[in-house]
Amino acid sequence: MRPLPLFALAYLPLLGACQWLAPQPASPAVQKIAWEQRAEGCQSERCSLVNVETLRISDVPALDAQIERALLAMTREADGQPLPASLRGYADALLAESREGRETWLQAKLVDRHGDLLVIELSSYLYSGGAHGMPGRGFINYSLSRQRALQLDDLLLPGQEDAFWTAAREARRDWLKAQQLDQNRDFQASWPFVPTANIALLHDKLQLKYDVYALAPYAMGHPTLEIPYPRLQGVLRPEYLPAR
Structure with a gap:
């Protein structure tokens, strides 16, 4: 039996907030969205699946969109591969193409919030056969006051x-x-x-x-x-x- 990714088995608690020098705008509510889609009609023990845990941030649609784009980017299996239009669209296409032997696990979770920053950790695990799949990680450091993700230069x-x-x-x-x-x-x-x-x-x-x-x-x-x-x-x- 192939191992499941660790993030699918455990959920880390949010880290505590801390007073920073930057002003603190009202912190938005964060809603967890989770769903799983399996290949329709598959009776095998190795049915393909797509499992998603993501977030919806109240009144910050730009961050919602960025989280989805970042998760979609983690599904790429080759450089230059075009991004699907949506996570649901990605799941539909993958499961229609491969009814067995494929798994995609995607997760976005809030790991810290302080000052005007929301820190989102992104996780992925893509399995297409063999001894194990390929995990991935990423972060979004989102500034509520600037209304965008911060890069290292910022x-x-x-x-x-x-x-x-x-x-x-x-x-x-x-x-x-x-x-x-x-x-x-x-x-x-x-x-x-x-x-x-x-x-x-x-x-x-x-x-x-x-x-x-x-x-x-x-x-x-x-x-x-x-x-x-x-x-x-x-x-x-x-x-x-x-x-x-």
């Missing part, structure tokens, strides 16, 4: 990108030590540090979460690097550092 002071990735390399050294790999030169040569776009601006730290095969072999899952905010003084814009 977070950094001018000219501080190199300093940011230096702090990330320090976090990788912390991770290697925690994994008891800090003295393993072969591992470090085989899995060198690389940047990632998967950045979460949490209330108590900045987190980088890597896809499988990026910093480590598949069996080690999604390596997570954590940068304490004191290391980012003079690197992040002051409005994205916690109030002291």
Whole structure:
């Protein structure tokens, strides 16, 4: 029996809020939307399915649309593959094409809310046969005041990108030590540090979460690097550092 993705088995509690320097607009209500669709008429034990857990954010339709686009992007199996029009449309097409042996699990969950930010974690797991499927991760750091997702350039002071990735390399050294790999030169040569776009601006730290095969072999899952905010003084814009 093939393993199910971890996020399909457990739901992490929301992290607590924290007072930040940025003004705090009214926080919208967040509704969880969950559905599963299976291949119609399939009687096999390996019927294809699409399982979706997503969010609806009250009065923020732009974020709803961005979450759906991001989840759809995680269904791509090749670079340049066009995006389906909707999650339901994706499910209909996949299940019509492959009645057996395919599974797609997609999830968007709110992992933090603080100041004017909503931090959404995106998860995917695509199975098309073999020993295991391919998981994916991503984040949306959505600013309610700016009404858009923040990119790394929005977070950094001018000219501080190199300093940011230096702090990330320090976090990788912390991770290697925690994994008891800090003295393993072969591992470090085989899995060198690389940047990632998967950045979460949490209330108590900045987190980088890597896809499988990026910093480590598949069996080690999604390596997570954590940068304490004191290391980012003079690197992040002051409005994205916690109030002291």
